[in-house]
Amino acid sequence: MFRYLPWAREGLFVFLRLVLAVGLMEGVRSGYFAGLLPFYAPEHLGLGPAAFTLAFTFHQLSENLSKTFGGLLAERVGFGKTVSLAAFAGFLTLLLTPMAHAAWLLWVLAVLWGLSMSTLYPGLMTLASRIAVPGREARALSFTLTLVMPWVGIGLVGVGQVAQKEPEAALTLLLAAQGVTLLLALSLFPFRIPIPQKAREPYPLKRLLFFLPAGFGQTFAPALVSLFILRYAKEELALEPIALGGLLLLGGGLAFGLLPFTGRQVDRRGYRFALVSGLLLLALVMARLAFTPSPGELALLAALGGLGFSLFLPGWNGFLARNLPEENRAAIWGGLMTVEGLGVALGPAVGGLLWETLGIKAPFLAGSATFLLLSLFYTVLFWRMRWN
Missing domain, CATH: 1.20.1250.20 (MFS general substrate transporter like domains)
Incomplete structure (x- = not known):
């Protein structure tokens, strides 16, 4: 086992x-x-x-x-x-x-x-x-x-x-x-995280900047619509909360079921394709949600969203695991999590402002644009730089 x-x-x-x-x-x-x-x-x-x-x-x-x-x-x-x-x-x-x-x-x-x-x-x-x-x-x-x-x-x-x-x-x-x-x-009080030996070569701190866009954007984009997704589903898509829950269960279940396979591919072939393609799929799903899809399309979008997340999550984690410095890794990881938390905190406020000024579709399009820009950013980054 x-x-x-x-x-x-x-x-x-x-x-x-x-x-x-x-x-x-x-x-x-x-x-x-x-x-x-x-x-x-x-x-x-x-x-x-x-x-x-x-x-x-x-x-x-x-x-x-x-x-x-x-x-x-x-x-x-x-x-x-x-x-x-x-x-x-x-x-x-x-x-x-x-x-x-x-x-x-x-x-x-x-x-x-x-x-x-x-x-x-x-x-x-x-x-x-x-x-x-x-x-x-x-x-x-x-x-x-x-x-x-x-x-x-x-x-x-x-x-x-x-x-x-x-x-x-x-x-x-x-x-x-x-x-x-x-x-x-x-019962775990004495436990300490193993500390690796110090690296011989100093880690280039500017490399940490490349983690920030996805750290912020991955939480900011869904947070744009998080507080009014129930209302949007009812008024624009004619979905009751239980139906929306079923779609979320479909997407989440598919993501969880695919994770062993997508994770294995990331570990074997690298994180680049999974990270970029996962972000692109999430961008397409959010864009289509803005234009009142049919019930059949909603089920397909839920499945595509689950696939996108099952690619993005191991891609992002593989990117971090292979490129974050070993020294003070927990502190650096904590800093990235703070950036992710800012996305959660700012997303609803920006989404509400977009809804009020440009209409209820605007937050979905903004979320789609965020995922798309992240996909393009990391495509260019991986093409121009050599990552281990």
């Missing part, structure tokens, strides 16, 4: 425990902010939507803006220690939530929790790249993300179902889950 995995057998058990710990924390976080607070905050804390939505905004900003420093801590202080700190901060936030009758207290708890979680993804992705079997780096990174992200939906749906009827029971459920996570994290 181990020969089919993209991670080395040595250290795999510790790595999978870390993946589980990060996944559980993601589930608790989404369950808390999106599943619990909309029901718990008005009824038990006397706080309105502005207060608890701002808590989430402050949480996200504190996490994303500190990921460079968080990555440095994960690698230098010890990843087991920073994971334990994040688990403890989450547990403390949940424990003190019933006392947060003032909005500022809820915001302070959210910010402290966000700061503690800034170490998780830079550390986890760096570790995944370090223990990857040589030649399987793209699959190792892509599969790591696919093991963590489903917990976001599990936490949201599971806690939301309980919270709408019994908010206090939902908080107890979150405390229990976070308590288990804290115990799991403490």
Whole structure:
């Protein structure tokens, strides 16, 4: 069985425990902010939507803006220690939530929790790249993300179902889950990410600039339409939310199913074609969505979107794994994740402005243009420069 995995057998058990710990924390976080607070905050804390939505905004900003420093801590202080700190901060936030009758207290708890979680993804992705079997780096990174992200939906749906009827029971459920996570994290307390030997030749820092366009654009383009996709689907495409969910499930399922094959191709033949063609497919899908496709076309577009994402994800991860410097990799990865977070933060505001000034199709066309420009940029870059 181990020969089919993209991670080395040595250290795999510790790595999978870390993946589980990060996944559980993601589930608790989404369950808390999106599943619990909309029901718990008005009824038990006397706080309105502005207060608890701002808590989430402050949480996200504190996490994303500190990921460079968080990555440095994960690698230098010890990843087991920073994971334990994040688990403890989450547990403390949940424990003190019933006392947060003032909005500022809820915001302070959210910010402290966000700061503690800034170490998780830079550390986890760096570790995944370090223990990857040589030649399987793209699959190792892509599969790591696919093991963590489903917990976001599990936490949201599971806690939301309980919270709408019994908010206090939902908080107890979150405390229990976070308590288990804290115990799991403490069992990993001594763990440190392996530090490679220093490179003989200095890494050209200007090369880092070439990662920034895709880092920002890959989140900015979909974020342009993220907040009004339900309304667009209903008013322009005559789709109910459940039908839209079915299309998203089709695209996501296809992307996940193709990932072992596209990841293998990236590891064997390189990341260039996958990265460029994935971006191009996503550009075409967003462009066609702007012009009211038929139901049959929507299913085809969902499939093409899934194919595009299954190409882009291992292509991007392969690009990073083979070209990021080994020294301070977690800190640099954290910096890229901050750029990705800026795309998430700015996209909805720009999309809303485009919708208001140019019409509801404009954000889709802008997203398509973003993906297309990225595809052209990396085509030219790979043609002009020689990357290992």
